[in-house]
Amino acid sequence: EAQVTQNPRYLITVTGKKLTVTCSQNMNHEYMSWYRQDPGLGLRQIYYSMNVEVTDKGDVPEGYKVSRKEKRNFPLILESPSPNQTSLYFCASSLLGGQGEQYFGPGTRLTVT
Amino acid sequence: QQQVKQSPQSLIVQKGGISIINCAYENTAFDYFPWYQQFPGKGPALLIAIRPDVSEKKEGRFTISFNKSAKQFSLHIMDSQPGDSATYFCAAGGPIDMRFGAGTRLTVKP
Numbered sequence: 001e002a003q004v005t006q007n008p009r010y011l012i013t014v015t016g017k018k019l020t021v022t023c024s025q026n027m028n029h030e031y032m033s034w035y036r037q038d039p040g041l042g043l044r045q046i047y048y049s050m051n052v053e054v055t056d057k058g059d060v061p062e063g064y065k066v067s068r069k070e071k072r073n074f075p076l077i078l079e080s081p082s083p084n085q086t087s088l089y090f091c092a093s094s095l096l097g098g099q100g101e102q103y104f105g106p107g108t109r110l111t112v113t
Numbered sequence: 114q115q116q117v118k119q120s121p122q123s124l125i126v127q128k129g130g131i132s133i134i135n136c137a138y139e140n141t142a143f144d145y146f147p148w149y150q151q152f153p154g155k156g157p158a159l160l161i162a163i164r165p166d167v168s169e170k171k172e173g174r175f176t177i178s179f180n181k182s183a184k185q186f187s188l189h190i191m192d193s194q195p196g197d198s199a200t201y202f203c204a205a206g207g208p209i210d211m212r213f214g215a216g217t218r219l220t221v222k223p
Contacts, residue, residue: 040122059212098208
């Protein structure tokens with residue numbers, strides 16, 4: 001089954017404790033991206049990757065890091081989480097980048113206290 | 114800056130009615146305009162999409178109307194059903210990335 005998986009699905013952590021949210025896709029897509037969803041703000045892009053070892057900032061990259069060492073994986077790293085990063089996070093992949101269907105993962109709800 | 118503006122924020126429609134959600138974009142480099150549907154606890158999923166070479170696309174009860182000169186597009190849901198109750202996002206995509214609207218929470222009352 002074609003899918004995007006994320007782990008963990010739920011995470012509660014404390015300010016400053018480094019964490020990683022994993023994302024994996026099995027569709028051989030070159031394009032992957034991370035979004036955060038906040039009420040009234042919709043989906044805002046954090047980072048995207050056009051291919052292995054190629055990443056770039058989206059609209060809200062501050063406080064986040066990403067890496068793309070393999071085509072299928074695109075982890076999101078919060079080096080020092082803060083309460084304003086409490087949000088619902090989605091990973092997505094696409095065959096055609098921004099010009100094609102984005103396949104979203106199930107989401108990761110992160111709470112930073 | 115919000116590159117894609119979506120309205121209304123919320124919408125309540127009676128069963129059988131027509132739901133209309135509107136979006137406007139700014140960047141003329143966008144050339145792919147999808148609508149995504151999101152149910153609680155799930156990721157968004159593509160509902161219907163249009164490219165700017167056509168002014169309308171219909172799939173079942175769902176229709177996108179696209180006005181390139183006005184840089185606006187809208188989603189029409191005919192014969193709205195309670196199962197259509199969800200959050201809808203418009204988006205605009207270009208060669209590099211995709212921008213989403215703020216979302217519309219649709220409630221269809223039985």
